[in-house]
Amino acid sequence: MENQITIHKPNDFHIHLRDGKALNLTVKHAAENFGKILVMPNLKPPIATTNQAIAYHEKIKNIAKNFADFSPLMTLYLTDNTTPEEIVEAKNSGTIFGVKLYPAGATTNSDAGLSNIQNAYPALEKMQQLGLTLQIHGEVVDKNVDIFDRERIFIETILQPLTQKFPDLKIVLEHITTKDAVNFINESGKNIAATITPQHLMFNRNDLLVGGVKPHFYCLPILKREEHRQALISAIKSGNPKFFAGTDSAPHSQHNKENACGCAGCYSAYHAIELYAEIFDTHKVLNLLDNFLSHFGADFYNLPRNPQKITLIKQAWKVPESFADFDENNDALIPLYAGKELSWKIKDKIY
Ligand code: DOR
Numbered sequence: 001m002e003n004q005i006t007i008h009k010p011n012d013f014h015i016h017l018r019d020g021k022a023l024n025l026t027v028k029h030a031a032e033n034f035g036k037i038l039v040m041p042n043l044k045p046p047i048a049t050t051n052q053a054i055a056y057h058e059k060i061k062n063i064a065k066n067f068a069d070f071s072p073l074m075t076l077y078l079t080d081n082t083t084p085e086e087i088v089e090a091k092n093s094g095t096i097f098g099v100k101l102y103p104a105g106a107t108t109n110s111d112a113g114l115s116n117i118q119n120a121y122p123a124l125e126k127m128q129q130l131g132l133t134l135q136i137h138g139e140v141v142d143k144n145v146d147i148f149d150r151e152r153i154f155i156e157t158i159l160q161p162l163t164q165k166f167p168d169l170k171i172v173l174e175h176i177t178t179k180d181a182v183n184f185i186n187e188s189g190k191n192i193a194a195t196i197t198p199q200h201l202m203f204n205r206n207d208l209l210v211g212g213v214k215p216h217f218y219c220l221p222i223l224k225r226e227e228h229r230q231a232l233i234s235a236i237k238s239g240n241p242k243f244f245a246g247t248d249s250a251p252h253s254q255h256n257k258e259n260a261c262g263c264a265g266c267y268s269a270y271h272a273i274e275l276y277a278e279i280f281d282t283h284k285v286l287n288l289l290d291n292f293l294s295h296f297g298a299d300f301y302n303l304p305r306n307p308q309k310i311t312l313i314k315q316a317w318k319v320p321e322s323f324a325d326f327d328e329n330n331d332a333l334i335p336l337y338a339g340k341e342l343s344w345k346i347k348d349k350i351y
């Protein structure tokens with residue numbers, strides 16, 4: 001039936017949950033929607049050791065204790081000092097499913113990131129050997145490189161050579177935003193995949209900048225021009241299993257977003273499935289939604305597909321304007337597309 005679609009329980013292979021009070025809301029939203037989530041490690045201080053990841057996992061599981069089918073998968077933060085021994089410990093933990101590469105200074109809480117890719121060679125060698133996945137924030141940080149070119153230049157100068165040096169390393173290029181990234185993924189081997197966010201599929205840089213700066217559309221990598229958005233749409237329409245869902249849901253308080261120096265990040269954990277459904281429906285490929293949301297990511301990570309199912313029904317509703325009392329300052333959290341109408345709802349979900 002056209003007004004209803006049943007898919008397997010989705011996964012989100014890229015999410016930020018934060019810590020402290022915010023964790024209560026972010027974990028609740030994630031657990032209400034997803035089976036597996038891949039949790040990013042850019043806390044302050046970063047989750048750089050297996051012990052830190054296990055403690056963070058415990059906290060998340062405790063908040064989500066009433067959600068039986070919810071599995072947070074943890075990542076480690078790659079630093080200049082990550083040792084091969086730490087990689088072995090991570091792999092053996094059974095809790096850690098990847099290591100995240102942030103070029104130092106590229107984005108939120110990335111100060112402890114890599115200052116030079118060569119510093120990570122011993123850790124990457126071990127990851128390749130053990131089959132532990134590297135998640136990459138793919139942007140150069142050179143101040144002379146224009147912000148709109150940073151992903152393309154990263155692919156050319158860092159990622160291409162990296163894949164030649166470590167040909168069997170499993171890599172996910174996270175939150176891709178350009179036709180260059182789509183081409184790179186299409187041309188590389190089975191061990192290299194990409195996540196795509198709802199915001200990069202729905203919006204371009206005009207949405208961010210025309211008619212006034214819209215801080216709630218500001219994320220990193222930054223929204224690009226329309227031709228790049230079209231390339232991302234082509235990628236999901238191709239049904240290539242190397243492209244799968246990772247929301248990059250990244251909460252910041254209203255104050256920190258609506259600020260003279262606003263933080264990067266769009267919050268979508270509450271309604272990402274409905275956003276993706278809208279996109280797939282608009283492009284007449286709802287039949288591919290199940291693979292993109294529920295299967296391809298799990299397959300890439302060699303994890304079981306979720307047996308549970310959810311049903312989406314075509315029924316208009318409005319995204320909440322905000323979530324109150326989000327953080328320690330009792331500040332609000334504004335979701336992506338706040339106050340706007342979406343056409344798909346999850347059956348039995350309490351909105
Ligand atoms: O927009 C973003 N927000 N991009 C990132 O890479 C990090 C994230 C965050 O943690 O806020």
Ligand code: ZN
Pocket residue numbers: 014015016040248250
């Ligand atoms: Zn992220």
